Amino acid sequence: AAARILQSGMRLPPLPTIRELVKLYKLQARKQLSQNFLMDERLTDKIVKSAGRIDARDIVLEVGPGPGGITRSILRRQPERLMLVEKDQRFTETLQLLKECARPLNIQVDMYYEDILRFNVEQHIPDTSQRIHLIGNLPFAISTRLLINWYEDLAARRGAFRRNDTCMTLTFQKEVAERICSPVGGEQRCRLSVMSQIWTEPILKFIIPGKAFVPKPQVDVGVVKVMPLKRPKTQLPFPLVERVVRHIFSMRQKYCHRGYGTLFPPEDREEVTEKLFQRAEVQDTLRSFELSVEQCLRLAEVYAEHVNAHPEVASYDYRAPKNPEIV
Ligand code: SAM
Numbered sequence: 012a013a014a015r016i017l018q019s020g021m022r023l024p025p026l027p028t029i030r031e032l033v034k035l036y037k038l039q040a041r042k043q044l045s046q047n048f049l050m051d052e053r054l055t056d057k058i059v060k061s062a063g064r065i066d067a068r069d070i071v072l073e074v075g076p077g078p079g080g081i082t083r084s085i086l087r088r089q090p091e092r093l094m095l096v097e098k099d100q101r102f103t104e105t106l107q108l109l110k111e112c113a114r115p116l117n118i119q120v121d122m123y124y125e126d127i128l129r130f131n132v133e134q135h136i137p138d139t140s141q142r143i144h145l146i147g148n149l150p151f152a153i154s155t156r157l158l159i160n161w162y163e164d165l166a167a168r169r170g171a172f173r174r175n176d177t178c179m180t181l182t183f184q185k186e187v188a189e190r191i192c193s194p195v196g197g198e199q200r201c202r203l204s205v206m207s208q209i210w211t212e213p214i215l216k217f218i219i220p221g222k223a224f225v226p227k228p229q230v231d232v233g234v235v236k237v238m239p240l241k242r243p244k245t246q247l248p249f250p251l252v253e254r255v256v257r258h259i260f261s262m263r264q265k266y267c268h269r270g271y272g273t274l275f276p277p278e279d280r281e282e283v284t285e286k287l288f289q290r291a292e293v294q295d296t297l298r299s300f301e302l303s304v305e306q307c308l309r310l311a312e313v314y315a316e317h318v319n320a321h322p323e324v325a326s327y328d329y330r331a332p333k334n335p336e337i338v
Contacts, residue, residue, distance in 0.1 A: 021086070021087045021088070021089050021116060022087070023083060023086060023087060023112050023116075024112050024115075026083070026108065026109075026112065028050070029048065029049075029050045029078050029079065029080045029083075030050045030225075032078055032079075032105045032108075033048065033050075033078050033225075036078075036101070036104055036105060038077075038078055038101055038102065038105070040225065040226055041099065044098060044099055044150060044152075045149075045150030045151045045152040045153070046077060046099070046150070047148075047224035047225065047226060047227075047228050048077055048078055048080065048224060048225045049080045049081065049148055049219075049223060049224060050080060050225060051080075051223055052080070052083070052084070054219060054223055055080045055081045055083065055084040056084045056087075057217065057234075058081055058084065058146070058148070058180065058182070058234055059081060059084040059085050059087075059088060059146065059180070061180050061216040061217070061234055061236050062144050062146055062178060062180040062236065063178065063236070065085075065088040065089075065090050065144060066090075066142065067089060067090070067091060068091050068141055068142070069090045069091060069141060069142045069143070069144060070090060070091065070092045070093075070094065070136060070141050070142070070143050070144070071085050071088075071090045071092070071093050071094070071143075071144045071146055072094040072096065072132070072143060072144070072145050072146070072171065073085060073093065073094070073095050073096070073146050073147055074096055074127045074145065074146070074147030074149055074157070074181075075096070075097055075098070075127070075147055075148065075149060075150055076095045076097050076102065076106060077097070077099070077102055077148075078102055078105045079102070079105050079106055079108075079109050080148075081146065081147070081148055082095065082106065082109050083109065085146060086109060086112065086113050086116070086118060086120075089116060089118060090118065090144070091118070091119065091141065092118070092119040092120075092121065092141075093113070093118055093119070093120045093121070094121045094123065094135065094136075095120065095121070095122045095123065096123045096125055096127045096130050097122070097123070097124060097125075098124065098125065098126055098127075099124075100124050103122075103124075106120075106122055107122075110122065121135070123135070127153070127157060128153060128156065128157060128160065131170075132170045132171045133169065133170060133173075136171075139173045139174050142174065142176055142177070143171050143174070143177045144177070144178055144179075144180065145161070145171060145177065145178070145179040145180070145181070146179075146180045146181070147180075147181055147182070148182045148232075149181050149182055149183065151183075151184055151228070154181070154182075154183050154184075154187065155183075155187060155203065158179075158181070158191070158203075158207075158237075159203075159206065159253075161179065162206055162207070162209075162210050162211070162249070163249045163253075165177075165210045165211070165239055165243075166210055166243065166248075166249040166252075167249065172239065175239050175241060176239070177239060178236065178237070178238050178239075179211075179235075179236070179237040179238075180216075180234065180235075180236050180237075181234070181235055181237065182219070182232050182233065182234050182235075183232070183233055183235060184228075184230045184231075184232065184233070185218055185230055185231040185232060185233045186199065186230070187203070187233070188215050188218075188232075188233025188234070188235045189215065189233065190203045190204055191203055191204060191207045191213045191215075191235055191237070192204070192207070192213045192214065192215045192235065195300075195301060195302070195303050196300060196301050197300070200299075200300035201260055201263065201300070202256050202257055202259075202260040205256050205259075205260070205302075205304055205307050206252075206253065206256055207237065208244075208304045209243065209244050209245055209252065209304055209307075209308065210239060210240060210243045210244070211237045211238055211239050211240060212237075212238045212240060213235050213236070213237045213238075214235065214236045214237075214238075215233055215234075215235055216233075216234045216235065216236050217233075217234050218231050218232065218233050218234075219231065219232045219233075219234065244304055244305070244308055245308050245311065245312075247308070247311055247312065247315055251311060251314070251315055251318075252308070252311050254274070255271070255274065255307070255310060255311040255314050256307055256311070258270050258271055258273050258274050259271050259299050259302065259307060259310065260299045260300075261273065262299070263298065263299050263300055264298060265298065265299075266295060266296045266297070266298065267293075267295065267296075267297050267298060267299045267301075267302055268284050268285075268288055268295035268296075270299060271284060271287075271288075271310060272284040273329040274314060274324070274327065274329075275324060275327065276324070276327050276329075277329075283317065287310065287313040287314065287317060288310070290313045290316075291306070291309035291310050291312070291313045292309065293306045293309060293310055
């Protein structure tokens with residue numbers, strides 16, 4: 012028992028278990044909010060341990076605390092401040108209980124009943140003197156969108172990423188977790204792998220079997236630690252990189268010039284594509300999943316140069332109808 016306390020940090024005052032609280036407050040999981048609760052303290056401790064060192068001065072922002080399983084594990088690590096962003100107000104009582112337990116430990120717990128996709132971090136953490144950890148058993152329905160939004164913040168050094176040591180420890184559906192971390196040539200290599208690896212170093216820490224959650228989701232879950240790179244691999248604007256990578260991967264199994272070519276109008280598509288691949292020194296018969304992050308970025312750089320010389324190309328959309336009907 013002593014080893015357990017040391018491993019997981021501070022002991023909290025005696026509390027009913029999460030399972031008991033869920034029952035007591037009739038907190039049935041809501042599918043529309045992607046609610047799957049983790050009741051096993053060893054697993055919640057393991058997730059928080061994956062975040063690495065949490066110093067006494069640090070801030071932890073937990074996304075979707077729900078009934079508070081991971082929240083308890085975070086409190087045992089005693090950050091200075093814990094911010095909880097939760098959309099569902101039914102958890103007010105269970106989270107309030109944890110806030111009270113945290114008071115004697117001098118941990119400031121702030122609860123925000125908001126949508127994390129709209130949450131303004133800079134407003135709530137105005138200065139950058141403290142390190143931030145983002146932790147969450149994310150709702151599946153928004154996990155990829157949230158991650159991409161955070162990469163955009165990271166590229167622009169804003170929001171939670173004004174410092175370059177903001178670390179994310181997050182859960183995803185196992186396949187999504189594998190995609191985020193997939194290396195060049197990997198079976199799961201896709202747009203999300205490249206976007207992740209341009210600005211961060213993602214590590215798949217461990218897999219949690221679906222049966223550990225209540226209710227049990229259809230799939231297993233992967234815990235990923237995503238660390239911002241000290242030196243991001245590009246200084247190009249995020250929207251431009253996102254556009255190029257999206258086009259490259261739009262035809263994953265075909266030669267990569269096919270998807271990339273759709274960035275340009277059909278009149279001179281072949282010629283421009285060939286020229287830019289040569290300039291980027293990338294072989295155009297590789298498949299997109301065989302391209303390294305560096306190769307994708309070289310293709311983004313030559314695209315940026317091309318757009319500078321031909322600004323009309325920036326807004327070209329190959330799916331837009333050629334002769335739009337006037338309505
Ligand atoms: N952390 C709890 C656990 O591990 O047992 C609950 C995890 S559950 C998978 C996801 C949580 O995110 C739910 O509590 C849900 O209400 C919340 N949530 C869903 N969408 C959200 C959003 N857009 N913003 C903030 N919280 C959200």
